[in-house]
Amino acid sequence: MNSFDTVFRGYDKEQVKNYLDKVIKEYERLLNEKKDADRKIADLEEKMKNYSNLEDKFTRAILTAENAGDEIKRVARVEAESLMNDAKRNANRIINDALIKAEKASDEADRLKRNTTLLKRRLKAIIESQLEVIEEMDRLNFKDEEKY
Numbered sequence: 001m002n003s004f005d006t007v008f009r010g011y012d013k014e015q016v017k018n019y020l021d022k023v024i025k026e027y028e029r030l031l032n033e034k035k036d037a038d039r040k041i042a043d044l045e046e047k048m049k050n051y052s053n054l055e056d057k058f059t060r061a062i063l064t065a066e067n068a069g070d071e072i073k074r075v076a077r078v079e080a081e082s083l084m085n086d087a088k089r090n091a092n093r094i095i096n097d098a099l100i101k102a103e104k105a106s107d108e109a110d111r112l113k114r115n116t117t118l119l120k121r122r123l124k125a126i127i128e129s130q131l132e133v134i135e136e137m138d139r140l141n142f143k144d145e146e147k148y
Contacts, residue, residue, distance in 0.1 A: 037137060044130050051123045058116045065112055069105035076102060 002019045005012045076098025083094050 033137075037134065040130075041134070044127070048123075048127060051119075055116065055119065055123070058112065058119065062109060062112045062116060065105060065109040069102055069109055072098065072105055073102045 002015075005015060007013075076095070080095045080098060
């Protein structure tokens with residue numbers, strides 16, 4: 001709180017006016033900072049939404065890969081049984097091909113799972129670092145700036 005000199009009929013108007021100008025400038029500065037922070041938060045929320053959509057796409061891709069792997073394994077088994085009836089010599093070759101395909105699909109699913117986990121970690125780190133910035137902004141001491 002500021003103390004003002006008293007003059008005839010109240011406080012010194014010029015001192016009060018100067019003080020109010022300082023308060024207005026500080027209020028405008030804080031309001032601008034808040035607007036900037038709100039814009040940053042909105043941008044981060046949009047990015048988080050995009051990352052969430054991307055995560056959903058990765059999840060669907062992993063499920064699709066797993067289903068494809070399961071389907072490939074199922075088809076390979078049926079085909080192997082059918083071919084065994086036709087020719088025992090060709091059966092071993094067909095089974096091996098189907099197992100390789102299934103193994104590749106399984107490897108691809110594992111790779112996608114690892115990539116999703118890595119993406120989740122990176123997203124979490126980004127969000128946590130942005131939250132730390134916001135928390136740091138909340139801890140700023142504006143009292144020292146009022147002296148100016």
